[in-house]
Amino acid sequence: xxxxxxxxxxxxxxxxxxxxxxxxxxxxxxxxxxxxxxxxxxxxxxxxxxxxxxxxxxxxxxxxxxxxxxxxxxxxxxxxxxxxxxxxxxxxxxxxxxxxxxxxxxxxxxxx
Amino acid sequence: xxxxxxxxxxxxxxxxxxxxxxxxxxxxxxxxxxxxxxxxxxxxxxxxxxxxxxxxxxxxxxxxxxxxxxxxxxxxxxxxxxxxxxxxxxxxxxxxxxxxxxxxxxxxxxxx
Numbered sequence: 001x002x003x004x005x006x007x008x009x010x011x012x013x014x015x016x017x018x019x020x021x022x023x024x025x026x027x028x029x030x031x032x033x034x035x036x037x038x039x040x041x042x043x044x045x046x047x048x049x050x051x052x053x054x055x056x057x058x059x060x061x062x063x064x065x066x067x068x069x070x071x072x073x074x075x076x077x078x079x080x081x082x083x084x085x086x087x088x089x090x091x092x093x094x095x096x097x098x099x100x101x102x103x104x105x106x107x108x109x110x111x112x
Numbered sequence: 113x114x115x116x117x118x119x120x121x122x123x124x125x126x127x128x129x130x131x132x133x134x135x136x137x138x139x140x141x142x143x144x145x146x147x148x149x150x151x152x153x154x155x156x157x158x159x160x161x162x163x164x165x166x167x168x169x170x171x172x173x174x175x176x177x178x179x180x181x182x183x184x185x186x187x188x189x190x191x192x193x194x195x196x197x198x199x200x201x202x203x204x205x206x207x208x209x210x211x212x213x214x215x216x217x218x219x220x221x222x223x224x
Contacts, residue, residue: 004155031210042116042201042216050210058211090155094210100146101203101212105155 002026006091006104013081013111021076021107023091030096032074034058034066036087037106043090049074081111114139116204118215125192126223133187133218135202140180143205147176147187150199150217159200160187164207192222 004025030051035043045058049068065077091104115138144163148156160169160176168177175188201217
């Protein structure tokens with residue numbers, strides 16, 4: 001029973017490099033989310049996808065792109081990484097309706 | 113925009129003590145409120161979810177209450193144990209849309 005799986009767990013990039021964070025859930029959830037967590041700032045929503053084929057911007061979307069590849073997978077891409085994007089990134093998912101969020105274990109990203 | 117505040121930011125208590133963690137939110141038009149636990153370097157684990165129509169939820173030694181009109185929720189932990197040491201976060205879902213708003217968390221240390 002994997003739940004929400006994120007890869008990689010750790011990544012170090014140089015400024016200007018690109019990378020994609022992967023997220024997959026096996027709970028048949030409709031909605032998926034990408035958050036970043038920074039000290040003293042809590043979790044902030046980057047993008048979310050209410051259902052397959054739809055994506056919407058959250059609070060801090062600049063510098064990121066997302067793809068809802070299918071119902072299971074939701075990827076986050078950094079096209080040209082900047083030091084300000086050093087953070088811990090979390091993927092989450094939920095069913096439709098009044099249920100809560102389920103989180104992956106996170107990706108710690110450092111941009112030098 | 114929904115603002116979610118958790119005070120205090122850190123709390124240290126001796127083992128066996130009962131304690132209350134606070135979460136306040138600015139917009140009472142919420143769909144539900146969820147409490148999470150986060151261990152260092154880990155993802156978020158859901159503890160309790162309270163629907164907007166409910167007043168409280170209980171799970172083992174945990175009890176969460178919700179007062180929508182005053183914009184407050186509390187998480188009560190009975191007979192605290194060193195294993196309860198973690199950061200506790202609350203998240204509020206608005207009554208429209210799929211976005212969740214997080215507090216910055218309370219870091220709890222239970223001293224043996």
